[in-house]
Amino acid sequence: MKLSSRTEYGVRAMVELAEAHGGGPVALREVAEKQGISEKYLEQLFAALRKEGLIYSQRGAQGGYTLAKAPGEIRVGDIVRALEGPIALCDCLANEEDDAVCERMGECAAHPLWVKLQDGITSILDSTTLQDMIAGASGDSANDIRGNSEEESPNE
């Protein structure tokens, strides 16, 4: 029940790219410095993000990284999955097509809870985009993230 620094760093770095979105590519070094992350370590995270098609890289002088899609199109869940692999609280939840992994299945009283928990986590991560995060960070009305998603409509 703890975020890896991989996830923490990766998300922060992606926010950094999101804020620079529209301008030219941003150098790894710049992101690393601004976020206080080891350059070489971040390099590996970017490699993974790139492999998953979340960022685009431009080599050579004046090169750097840019988001591969608009900030509103990139969900935090995508970032986490790119960095950590599929979100699976336990092996029996890894791949739903192959349920056989959990031989205990039928008799495991805990299973439904893990499913519920995993769904909850996934839904939070997948309902937040980079756009939401930079919106929250800039303005003081950061409540678009903190509050629940679908509420506080003009009514009520």
Add this chain to the structure above:
Amino acid sequence: MKLSSRTEYGVRAMVELAEAHGGGPVALREVAEKQGISEKYLEQLFAALRKEGLIYSQRGAQGGYTLAKAPGEIRVGDIVRALEGPIALCDCLANEEDDAVCERMGECAAHPLWVKLQDGITSILDSTTLQDMIAGASGDSANDIRGNSEEESPNE
């Protein structure tokens, strides 16, 4: 984003005790065998659960472990915290009285999301009791877990 086997085993073992609740103490060996957990390892988990007052132990022959409270009074969150320590996705969320841990605080665009995620996880874990879990396991109407929790319990 993965459950430790500590958590997995611990919850399963507690369910086992919950099912035996009302009868005499259950020996460690029995729980370990039924759940397919190393005896010596489970011993350590029980030590932690005992220290947190979730289970009661009776030494000597015919001894064993019993829940310290009714199954409906023990939340899964309590078990997880007993085994893993406080649920804190990252250090900056560890103790809310001392926010200073996260020097980045103001500028960290990710922080609000982690708060939301942690709250989501905690609320799921704390709204499910052992009672809910054994109810789900026995009957085929396991939906009391998957659905929301506090309702319809005319038991005990």
Add this chain to the structure above:
DNA sequence: GTAAATCCTACTGATTCGGTAGGAATTATG
């Protein structure tokens, strides 16, 4: 051509994880 940048692969030290080992202390039972 050169400097700036990404790319790639391997290594490493520290920590955590899951588990083992061995025995001391307690207690029900015959």
Add this chain to the structure above:
DNA sequence: CATAATTCCTACCGAATCAGTAGGATTTAC
């Protein structure tokens, strides 16, 4: 009382993961 069953305690261990480092190859703007 003797014994067996059981919890209790502390230390240790191998393997995996984590976070980070190292070093160089490749690409490209200027």
